[in-house]
Amino acid sequence: MTDLSEVITRVHREEWARVVATLARRFGDLDIAEDMAAEAFATVVERWPVDGIPPRPGAWLTTIAHRKAIDRVRREARREEKHKEALMLFDNPEPLGVIDDDRLRLIFTCCHPALAMEVRVALTLRMVGGLTVPEIARAFLVQEATMGRRITRAKAKIKAARIPYGVPLREDIPARVTGVLAVLYLIFNEGYLASDPEKEAVRSDLTDEAIRLTRLVRALMPADGEVAGLLALMLLTEARRAARMSASGELVTLGEQDRGAWDRELIAEGHALVRARLASGEAPGRYQILAAINAVHTDARDIHDTDWVQVVALYDQLGRLDPSPLVRLNRAIAVAELDGPQVALAEVDGLPLEAYHAFHATRADLLRRLRRSEESRAAYDRAIGLAGNAAVRAYLVRRRDQLAGS
Amino acid sequence: MAQYLISVLDDRTNSGTKDEMAAIDVFNDQLRADGHWIFAGGLAAPNTATVVDGRNGEAVFVDGPYLESKEYIGGFWIIEAPHLDVALRLAAQGSKSCNRRVELRPFLGA
Numbered sequence A: 001m002t003d004l005s006e007v008i009t010r011v012h013r014e015e016w017a018r019v020v021a022t023l024a025r026r027f028g029d030l031d032i033a034e035d036m037a038a039e040a041f042a043t044v045v046e047r048w049p050v051d052g053i054p055p056r057p058g059a060w061l062t063t064i065a066h067r068k069a070i071d072r073v074r075r076e077a078r079r080e081e082k083h084k085e086a087l088m089l090f091d092n093p094e095p096l097g098v099i100d101d102d103r104l105r106l107i108f109t110c111c112h113p114a115l116a117m118e119v120r121v122a123l124t125l126r127m128v129g130g131l132t133v134p135e136i137a138r139a140f141l142v143q144e145a146t147m148g149r150r151i152t153r154a155k156a157k158i159k160a161a162r163i164p165y166g167v168p169l170r171e172d173i174p175a176r177v178t179g180v181l182a183v184l185y186l187i188f189n190e191g192y193l194a195s196d197p198e199k200e201a202v203r204s205d206l207t208d209e210a211i212r213l214t215r216l217v218r219a220l221m222p223a224d225g226e227v228a229g230l231l232a233l234m235l236l237t238e239a240r241r242a243a244r245m246s247a248s249g250e251l252v253t254l255g256e257q258d259r260g261a262w263d264r265e266l267i268a269e270g271h272a273l274v275r276a277r278l279a280s281g282e283a284p285g286r287y288q289i290l291a292a293i294n295a296v297h298t299d300a301r302d303i304h305d306t307d308w309v310q311v312v313a314l315y316d317q318l319g320r321l322d323p324s325p326l327v328r329l330n331r332a333i334a335v336a337e338l339d340g341p342q343v344a345l346a347e348v349d350g351l352p353l354e355a356y357h358a359f360h361a362t363r364a365d366l367l368r369r370l371r372r373s374e375e376s377r378a379a380y381d382r383a384i385g386l387a388g389n390a391a392v393r394a395y396l397v398r399r400r401d402q403l404a405g406s
Numbered sequence B: 001m002a003q004y005l006i007s008v009l010d011d012r013t014n015s016g017t018k019d020e021m022a023a024i025d026v027f028n029d030q031l032r033a034d035g036h037w038i039f040a041g042g043l044a045a046p047n048t049a050t051v052v053d054g055r056n057g058e059a060v061f062v063d064g065p066y067l068e069s070k071e072y073i074g075g076f077w078i079i080e081a082p083h084l085d086v087a088l089r090l091a092a093q094g095s096k097s098c099n100r101r102v103e104l105r106p107f108l109g110a
Helices: A002-027 A030-051 A057-075 A079-088 A102-110 A117-127 A133-140 A144-160 A170-192 A204-220 A225-238 A264-280 A286-299 A308-321 A325-339 A341-348 A357-369 A373-386 A390-401 B018-033 B084-098
Strands: B002-010 B037-042 B050-053 B060-063 B072-081 B101-106
Touching (some): A002 A030, A002 A057, A002 A102, A002 A117, A002 A204, A030 A057, A030 A117, A030 A144, A102 A117, A102 A170, A117 A133, A117 A170, A133 A144, A170 A204, A170 A225, A204 A225, A225 A264, A264 A286, A308 A325, A325 A357, A341 A357, A357 A373, A357 A390, A373 A390, B002 B084, B018 B037, B018 B084, B084 B101
Antiparallel strands (some): B002 B072, B002 B101
16 A cells, blocks of 8 residues: 555656646646646545556546546536637647647746746646645745635636747747746755755655756757756756765765765766857856856865865856855855855855855854854754755754764 | 737826837737737826716716826727737837837736
8 A cells, every 4th residue: 555655656746747738738728737637636546546556657647637627628618618718728829849848838838927936936836846735835935825826816817818828939938938947947946955844855856857847948949058057057966966865864965975976977968068058158147157166066076176266266257147145155155165164254144144044054064163163053053943954954953963062 | 819908008198209109000000910900099198087986876976087196008909819928029019119118918708
């Protein structure tokens, strides 16, 4: 029985987006797509324990969901209109033809510029990532009901304004892709450092899906530097995943990771992308710079071998594009390796990141290195209180308890 | 096909220059030629408005707009388009031709 529920969980991860996307294409209605996908998964729980697992679970689910959707459309009064709408509502009149991927169409719909940025992310996590509304609400630190309303409103706008279900026309893609990349990066990060303390610390279903979708976007626009940059960034981050968690489920920081456990293949692919971007001679954007930083890290034999001068220089470059306190925090972490914790602490103190666990964790570490144990302990406590991820918390608790005088 | 309202946001009325009016004419002709045209027009100033409340027997007439605001709707287009992406492109052209910001809104269930 445990095995079966594991299979069901896995199938849900792997097939959710595909079932939703297929239904969205056939019925042109995100509500029907989502409700019927959910009903199909509910049927799984009844049927599979009795009938066994079908040979092609995805196809089985799509068939069940499709039947249920047809029943529902038939039950509704405006049947003919619905059928007509189903055929035309979201269909882009000039399909791209290059890539016919339902999930890519779904993501361009969820990431439409007519929707607010936070709504795009939430909707993509729901429709493409298969996250529940409570999970999304936690990731955004808002009430479940608030998030539910946002998603409902977004779906209503898609319907009323007729946001097309499809990849936009080639001329519109450059303007649309920035938002899609931002959403894909957020999904990747939610998978890489899950914000829900009750769930696994790493959700490879989300990181895998983000990488897969970014590859599709790259096939759509192979010459775009930022698409290549984001893919490289994801690959170089993902390459370190196996080394990032200890056996006891604790976060392992970059300096302590077993670099032999890094995925050389992903690193090689990421490096090749970064080198190709450098060779292009074009001014890099945010993702390309972040990828370059990760290329430096994955190039080093160990933390001391890391070219910190280059890392700091890259953060300077990033800071010119994006002078946010978050970039300054990350730059300061590199500065600590180059100029020592005293200099880094001066840069970190005063950053307006009081509500962010990594700010306090960074301060705690710098204070520890400066042997200011009491202040360090207080900073660890703040960080632990704010960290949503269980692995991060476990790491911080251990570091705090190792402080001198504990 | 769906219908959309493109409202022109302005802080003055009848303020279009000659060049702007000419550009709007070109845009209108294009809308007709491509089958998007339904209706368009400019609106007189908000201070020419009268708010009418006929809900309780004898109607009450009040001079002025129902909303005092710095910006208001100076004119509008009603267009037809297969989906939002087409409507957005038309709204962008409309904004360019009249040299004003516009708001795009779908009609209910049309």
